Amino acid sequence: MTAIKPIVGITMGDAAGVGPEIILKSFEHDTVHETSRSFVIGDASILERAKQYTGTTKMIHRIASPAEAQFERGTIDCLDLDLLTSDLPLGEVSAQAGDAAFQYLAKAIELANAGEIDAICTAPLNKEALQKGGHMYPGHTEILADLTGTKDYSMMLSAPNLKVIHVTTHVGIVDAIQMITPERVLHVIQLAHDTLKKAGTENPKIAVCGINPHAGENGLFGYGEEEEKVIPAVEQAQQKGIDVQGPLPADTLFFRTVRGDFDIVVAMYHDQGHAPVKVLGLEAGVNITVGLPIIRTSVDHGTAFDIAGTGIADENSLVEALRQAVELAPKRG
Structure with a gap:
């Protein structure tokens, strides 16, 4: 039919x-x-x-x-x-x-x-x-x-070879860091997993950005945000059987994803996720809620x-x- x-x-x-x-x-x-x-x-x-x-x-x-x-x-x-x-x-x-x-x-x-x-x-x-x-x-x-x-809910950007989903979006950077919690990060990881599965990706490979440069580099940058806000969510998602890695340094992660290492990136805040997609071309990107x-x-x-x-x-x-x-x-x- x-x-x-x-x-x-x-x-x-x-x-x-x-x-x-x-x-x-x-x-x-x-x-x-x-x-x-x-x-x-x-x-x-x-x-x-x-x-x-x-x-x-x-x-x-x-x-x-x-x-x-x-x-x-x-x-x-x-x-x-x-x-x-x-x-x-x-x-x-x-x-x-x-x-x-x-x-x-x-x-x-x-x-x-x-x-x-x-x-x-x-x-x-x-x-x-x-x-x-x-x-x-x-x-x-x-x-x-x-x-x-x-x-x-979350905003997902989709462009050729790159999908990005956001933990926070239209808020200032200081507010964004305050709004990032392990619960929110875990929920966005789950949304990414479920969305790609529905779209036909059997076992989505998900990468999670760090908040600080070099994903904090074991406490060298920031005040322990990765350890407090991101790592617990990634570990819980892994325990649920989700194929997820992170926190990973954002400065190399998007290149790796375009190369094919991952199916989707979880970005922590607006510009961290938007800028790489828009570099690929404004005519190529699609915003999906x-x-x-x-x-x-x-x-x-x-x-x-x-x-x-x-x-x-x-x-x-x-x-x-x-x-x-x-x-x-x-x-x-």
Whole structure:
């Protein structure tokens, strides 16, 4: 029996950024149509404007629910929330656009919870605009966790030959170190193991970063954070039969992982995990929130206000995010 293509809701993100542009460009890729039934959750008027600088000739088809979507190659279905007007300034922080980005995501979560869509794929939002719009979250991940009632979750970045999952994300470095506990590290190791097993890796090889340079080098650097916060978690995970090593020095670990020594790296804080992935190319990375009751993938880049409206934004990260959303989505029929 042929599996029915999953339905993916693509949230438009911050309309003052490159989200509308990369969405339109993504629908020019045959793979998007061949593997999924995708539609946009956003503002149709903004997509119409973006047609002017992307050159797409596809028709924007306004819908009120996923059931009205046509999923035809000549059209882009848009669940039109009608929150913005086409004269919204491009490349500027806007409370109106920040609030709209939140509403697009909230609608997507509502549809996913109701079983009307199989996965969510998000275009980027702007954190300053989001908060100016009245939504005091540091990013997509925290909104998804809050609106789905999820307490234990993590951000995973996926790029060719490198997967990274984070113990902490959108907090300052001092706060991150305080938030790292053996319990949290163990939980993220378990999330990494379970996520890769579901994706088909039979016995994932997991590496855990140290917190300090050289993973503390036996107490030479830091104040015993590795011994207090990381080593107990790694030992507990090993006792559960998980193939995990650490803490290991982050300055060589990512090279070793790209080489093939490990399947995934557990990073302790935002930049420790993000920087190596982004060195591989902004167009290559995908952001996946693991631990949620719904599937969510995203581009691994920001709103790029500096090039919004120029028509030069690269859509390949979104295309890859859509591919991974399809791969992770529950199968229908």
